[in-house]
Amino acid sequence: MTGNYRSRRRVERLMFAATGAATGVTLGVLLLLLGYVAYQGVGALSWHFFTRLPAPVGEAGGGMANAIVGSGKLLLTAAVVGIPVGFLGGVYLVEYGRGTLAFAIRYAADVLNGVPSIVIGIVAYALLVRPLGHFSTLAGGVALGLMMIPVALRATEEFLRLVPDTLREAALALGAPRWITIVRVVIPAAMRGIITGLLLSLARVAGETAPLLFTALNNRFWSPGWSEPTASLPVMIFTYAIAPYEDWHRQAWAAGLVLLALVLGANVLARIVMRSGSMRMA
Amino acid sequence: MRAGRFWLWGLLAASVVAGGAEAAILINGAGATFPYPLYSKWFDEFHKRNGEVQINYQSIGSGGGIRQVLDGTVDFGATDGPMTDEQLKSAPVPILHLPTALGAVVPAFNVAGVQSLHFTPEVLAGIFLGRITRWDDAALARENPQVKLPDAAIVPVHRADGSGTTYVFTDYLAKVSPEWERSVGRGTSVNWPVGLGGKGNEGVAGLVKQTPNTIGYVELIYATQNKLPFGDVRNRSGRFVQASLASVTAAAAAAAEKMPEDFRVSITDAAGAEAYPISSFTWLLVPARLRDAQKGAALKRFLEWMLSEGQQLAPPLDYAPLPPAVVTLERQALAKIQVGGA
Amino acid sequence: MSATVGHPTVATPAAGARWHRRRLGDIAFRSASLGFALSVLAITALIAVVLFVASGPARSAFGWRFLWTSTWDPVALHFGALPFIYGTIASTAIALALAVPFGLGAAICLAELLPARVADPLAFLIELLVAVPSVVYGLVGVFVLVPALRSVEVVIQRFLGFVPIFGGPAYGVGLLTAGVLLAVMVVPFIIAMSREVLLAVPQPQRDAALALGATRWEAVRHIILPYARSGILGSVFLALARALGETMAVTMVIGNRPEISASLFAPAYTMAAVLANEFTEATGDVYLAALVEIGLVLFAITMIINAAARLMIARVNMPSPGRA
Numbered sequence: 001m002t003g004n005y006r007s008r009r010r011v012e013r014l015m016f017a018a019t020g021a022a023t024g025v026t027l028g029v030l031l032l033l034l035g036y037v038a039y040q041g042v043g044a045l046s047w048h049f050f051t052r053l054p055a056p057v058g059e060a061g062g063g064m065a066n067a068i069v070g071s072g073k074l075l076l077t078a079a080v081v082g083i084p085v086g087f088l089g090g091v092y093l094v095e096y097g098r099g100t101l102a103f104a105i106r107y108a109a110d111v112l113n114g115v116p117s118i119v120i121g122i123v124a125y126a127l128l129v130r131p132l133g134h135f136s137t138l139a140g141g142v143a144l145g146l147m148m149i150p151v152a153l154r155a156t157e158e159f160l161r162l163v164p165d166t167l168r169e170a171a172l173a174l175g176a177p178r179w180i181t182i183v184r185v186v187i188p189a190a191m192r193g194i195i196t197g198l199l200l201s202l203a204r205v206a207g208e209t210a211p212l213l214f215t216a217l218n219n220r221f222w223s224p225g226w227s228e229p230t231a232s233l234p235v236m237i238f239t240y241a242i243a244p245y246e247d248w249h250r251q252a253w254a255a256g257l258v259l260l261a262l263v264l265g266a267n268v269l270a271r272i273v274m275r276s277g278s279m280r281m282a
Numbered sequence: 283m284r285a286g287r288f289w290l291w292g293l294l295a296a297s298v299v300a301g302g303a304e305a306a307i308l309i310n311g312a313g314a315t316f317p318y319p320l321y322s323k324w325f326d327e328f329h330k331r332n333g334e335v336q337i338n339y340q341s342i343g344s345g346g347g348i349r350q351v352l353d354g355t356v357d358f359g360a361t362d363g364p365m366t367d368e369q370l371k372s373a374p375v376p377i378l379h380l381p382t383a384l385g386a387v388v389p390a391f392n393v394a395g396v397q398s399l400h401f402t403p404e405v406l407a408g409i410f411l412g413r414i415t416r417w418d419d420a421a422l423a424r425e426n427p428q429v430k431l432p433d434a435a436i437v438p439v440h441r442a443d444g445s446g447t448t449y450v451f452t453d454y455l456a457k458v459s460p461e462w463e464r465s466v467g468r469g470t471s472v473n474w475p476v477g478l479g480g481k482g483n484e485g486v487a488g489l490v491k492q493t494p495n496t497i498g499y500v501e502l503i504y505a506t507q508n509k510l511p512f513g514d515v516r517n518r519s520g521r522f523v524q525a526s527l528a529s530v531t532a533a534a535a536a537a538a539e540k541m542p543e544d545f546r547v548s549i550t551d552a553a554g555a556e557a558y559p560i561s562s563f564t565w566l567l568v569p570a571r572l573r574d575a576q577k578g579a580a581l582k583r584f585l586e587w588m589l590s591e592g593q594q595l596a597p598p599l600d601y602a603p604l605p606p607a608v609v610t611l612e613r614q615a616l617a618k619i620q621v622g623g624a
Numbered sequence: 625m626s627a628t629v630g631h632p633t634v635a636t637p638a639a640g641a642r643w644h645r646r647r648l649g650d651i652a653f654r655s656a657s658l659g660f661a662l663s664v665l666a667i668t669a670l671i672a673v674v675l676f677v678a679s680g681p682a683r684s685a686f687g688w689r690f691l692w693t694s695t696w697d698p699v700a701l702h703f704g705a706l707p708f709i710y711g712t713i714a715s716t717a718i719a720l721a722l723a724v725p726f727g728l729g730a731a732i733c734l735a736e737l738l739p740a741r742v743a744d745p746l747a748f749l750i751e752l753l754v755a756v757p758s759v760v761y762g763l764v765g766v767f768v769l770v771p772a773l774r775s776v777e778v779v780i781q782r783f784l785g786f787v788p789i790f791g792g793p794a795y796g797v798g799l800l801t802a803g804v805l806l807a808v809m810v811v812p813f814i815i816a817m818s819r820e821v822l823l824a825v826p827q828p829q830r831d832a833a834l835a836l837g838a839t840r841w842e843a844v845r846h847i848i849l850p851y852a853r854s855g856i857l858g859s860v861f862l863a864l865a866r867a868l869g870e871t872m873a874v875t876m877v878i879g880n881r882p883e884i885s886a887s888l889f890a891p892a893y894t895m896a897a898v899l900a901n902e903f904t905e906a907t908g909d910v911y912l913a914a915l916v917e918i919g920l921v922l923f924a925i926t927m928i929i930n931a932a933a934r935l936m937i938a939r940v941n942m943p944s945p946g947r948a
Contacts, residue, residue, distance in 0.1 A: 008839050008842065009839060011839075011841060012839040012840060012841035012842070015841045015844075015845075016733070016737055016840075016841060018729055019729040019730065019732045019733035019737065020733050020737070021729070022725065022726045022727075022728075022729030022730045022733065023729070023730040023733040023734065023738075023746070025726060026726055026727075026730045026750065026811055026812070026815065027746065027749065027750070029808055030749060030750065030752075030753050030812070033753075033756070033760075033761075033764055033808075036764060036768060037760060037763070037764065040767075056319070056322040056323050056326045057318060057319040057322045057323075057507075084660060085660045085663055085664060085667075086664075087660075088656060088657045088659075088660035088661070089657070089660045089661040089663070089664050091657045092654075092657035092658050092660065092661035093661060095657070096654055096657065096658065097661070104665060105661050105662070105664055105665050106934075107930075107931070107934065108664050108665045108667075108668040108669070109664050109668075110930045110933070110934055111668050111926065111927050111930050112664065112667060112668045112671070113865075113930070114862075114865040114869070114926035114927070114929065114930045115668075115671060115869070115923060115926060116868065116869025116870075116871065116896050116919075116922055116923075116926065117869060117871060118869070118871045118896050118899045118900055118903075118919070119671070119675070119869075119899070119919045119922060119923055120671070122675075122899065122903060122916065122919055123670070123671050123674050123675070125903075126674055126678060127670075127674065129355055130353050130355065133354045133355055134310065134355055134356075135310070135355055135356075146667060149664060149667070150664075153664065177647075177649055177650050178650045178653075178654075179649045179650050179652075179653035179654070180649070182653070183653070200755075203755050204755070206757065207755075207756070207757020207758060207759060207760065208757070208758075209757075209758070209759045209871075209872045210871040210872055210896070210900055213900065213904070214903065214904065217310075217312070217340055217342075218338075218340050219338045219340075220322070220325070220336075220338045220339065220340075221308070221329075221336040221338055224306065224308070228308055228310070228338075229310055229338060229340070234757060234759045234872075237759045237760070237763060238759055238762070238872055238876075239484075241759075241762065241763050241766060241876070242480070242481055242482065242484050242485040242488050242766075242876065243482075243484035243487075243488065245507065245508075249767075252763060253763065256757075256759070256760040256763050259757050259759075259760065260756060260757070260760055263755045263756070263757060264752055264755060266755075267751075267752055267755050271748070342904050342905065343904070343905050344905075345902075345904075345905025345906070345907065346904040346905035347905075348905070348907055349904060349905050349906065349907050350904065352907065368908075369907055369908075435793045437793060437795060442875075442880040442901045442902075443901045443902060443905060444698075444902060444905030444906070444907075466699070467699040467700070468699075469698060469699040470698075470905065471698040471699070471902065471905070471906075472697075472698065472699050473695065473696060473697035473698070473699065473700070474881075477881065478795060478797060478879045478880065478881055478891050479879065479880030479881055479891075479893075479901070480880070481875070481880075481901060488766075489797070492770070492771070492796075493774075493795055493796055493797070495793075
């Protein structure tokens with residue numbers, strides 16, 4: 001760090017300008033992206049979009065009502081599969097976990113997180129579609145749930161760790177059994193953060209397309225129950241985007257906007273939940 | 283938390299309501315993108331007439347249709363490339379090929395200022411083999427003296443997914459070009475020497491529409507829907523024929539007389555002065571034994587309807603209806619489908 | 625009275641019964657959470673097993689040659705994964721080459737330069753980008769990025785067309801487009817994580833550097849960045865893992881051509897994309913198994929990347945505020 005002070009300051013100004021430019025470019029791209037989707041999608045949003053079923057090829061006026069409901073059902077199934085495993089697994093790792101087993105579980109969760117969504121779709125096809133003989137909402141939901149597990153686990157782990165030991169010790173000192181301590185004291189203390197994490201994991205899988213192609217396929221009609229193929233927003237976006245029909249393109253943008261709004265809404269909600277009533281730890 | 287719980291129950295209730303439709307008969311099918319516009323119209327019209335029957339058809343490609351029918355994950359499949367003998371042998375139940383309509387595969391292109399082109403079989407094979415690489419190549423210019431062809435590289439576009447349209451196109455190329463037959467062959471998925479891959483007829487049409495100097499093969503309706511210019515092709519009699527209902531029907535005329543019992547026949551490079559050389563039947567793949575009595579009966583009803591009223595819906599969508607001789611033969615085949623039972 | 629669980633002082637028979645009930649509760653809860661935790665292990669192992677078993681026919685037909693053969697011929701049944709491995713690695717490399725400088729630069733700016741009042745909302749905005757579904761990126765890629773890059777490629781070719789990496793026709797779709805799109809998808813991830821890591825560097829480190837006469841940039845470059853190096857590298861690795869597995873957006877803009885070419889403008893094909901396109905239609909044992917084997921290769925690569933990332937991040941093990 002020797003040398004003329006002026007030239008060092010010049011270097012500093014240069015580098016900081018560069019980082020500022022990087023920030024500007026990144027933000028510019030983001031705003032461009034969001035703005036473009038909003039601009040294209042808003043035009044196609046209409047009452048029809050939310051209430052009608054898709055129209056046959058070439059006919060205008062269809063909607064994506066079944067895709068919206070389908071995505072909802074898929075996420076519900078995913079939550080039922082992913083949240084218990086991730087949440088309780090995280091509880092185990094923090095409260096009881098020790099040594100190689102905990103390390104192995106953490107590594108497995110990391111690997112699961114890194115598995116490409118398409119591979120999860122293939123495995124779900126091999127285990128839940130082919131043997132059962134049909135595409136189904138259940139298979140799609142399970143595939144998405146598997147993808148939620150690592151995020152839910154990591155979030156639970158992080159926030160449970162943040163709870164000070166003093167809380168645990170106090171509860172135990174008062175005679176509470178271990179499990180009551182965890183369930184009634186530790187978890188509620190970390191609840192806000194955990195809910196944030198779970199919301200984020202849900203938001204992450206809401207936009208996944210690849211696993212659904214092999215499990216839930218798609219559906220022109222309403223999909224009753226859980227054992228029929230179902231339409232979903234991401235798959236509809238993909239199908240419509242590569243098609244050559246203008247009307248379908250517009251609907252794809254609208255669906256993209258709806259999906260984006262849902263996911264961003266979940267993120268904003270997560271943040272509000274986190275900020276309100278921040279943990280007041282002694 | 284309370285609000286969250288409310289929405290959760292609300293969603294659950296909504297899904298139950300949406301789910302508990304009147305004992306609807308749900309039939310799932312998947313396969314070719316080639317006839318997708320026609321099938322989506324058919325299934326829609328049939329649903330209007332038979333409200334309780336919902337036939338959900340997804341166009342995942344002919345290869346997909348064959349695979350899913352073999353895997354038993356769909357109630358029926360659809361393909362424009364007939365199943366091979368090995369595939370039929372590996373099927374858990376015998377699969378019937380039922381022709382539904384005739385279609386044409388056209389060479390659509392995107393060249394500035396050019397609305398129509400004449401293609402010879404040699405030129406088409408040359409382009410997709412990578413031998414003819416520029417639009418102003420002598421072979422193209424020779425057949426198109428009036429057209430101002432640019433000095434630009436040709437960008438061939440093919441199907442990235444398994445496709446009956448690919449099967450029809452490669453079947454044609456294999457018949458007219460010994461080099462193609464030797465080095466590439468025919469199939470729903472082949473090892474393309476050159477070109478970009480698009481997903482589905484939709485994807486190829488999209489790529490051609492958006493990228494300059496491209497040429498791709500798509501089903502006729504995709505070219506017309508998209509206002510993509512497409513060329514005419516020289517047939518075996520030496521005439522340049524453009525794909526149309528008449529020319530496709532002409533191509534099927536000879537085949538109708540000699541239809542094999544399982545309906546698997548290729549009509550590419552057909553004889554006949556008016557015949558369009560890249561035509562094809564398209565088939566539904568239906569298991570010969572349909573275990574679910576309700577679904578089976580509904581499917582049979584659809585097939586009967588398809589052979590009578592459905593055929594009239596084909597021409598407005600640029601699909602040629604089946605020759606009457608084929609319809610008669612097919613009605614007899616329908617009777618052989620067993621419904622219900624073990 | 626020492627009241628650690630397991631050794632309570634039992635004063636009365638009733639208290640004894642209560643103790644047994646608590647013991648049961650403890651065992652039940654611990655077993656349940658252990659069970660779920662183990663299921664994570666089981667699921668990951670199951671995925672590996674399914675991939676390994678289902679790729680059997682291809683592994684026995686091709687052996688290790690699969691990894692360096694270039695043909696992909698479903699008619700002749702010759703399969704080789706090399707073009708896909710190339711496409712995956714090349715597109716990811718381009719993505720990182722673009723995303724890391726921009727991401728790190730923006731993270732530095734947000735963590736060190738801008739006041740929290742400005743930086744916090746901006747960081748929030750950028751983190752929202754992380755949540756954008758990949759299919760929306762694909763949409764923007766197809767309609768905005770592809771035509772834009774086509775024009776750019778044409779211009780570049782006019783001046784530098786003789787250079788091999790700029791050679792070949794400019795389609796718009798291709799390796800470069802996929803790389804740029806992946807970079808856009810991955811950069812918010814790098815910014816978000818790197819910013820957290822930079823913020824976690826203890827203030828005394830900064831103060832010490834400034835007190836010794838360093839300019840703020842020198843403090844960043846020589847003190848803060850090295851301190852945060854492991855965390856930043858970890859974030860890069862995780863971004864890398866996401867880029868490797870990205871499917872839908874990539875297949876819409878990469879051209880889907882299994883070929884290795886010197887040019888950045890040429891179309892390519894990634895492992896994830898070929899799985900998406902061909903899996904549902906592959907008939908025949910070997911074809912299907914070859915595709916599953918590609919999935920296996922992808923799985924193996926992500927396993928290795930994750931191990932490396934874990935090691936990197938573990939090296940910067942920050943003590944959490946709760947545990948004093």
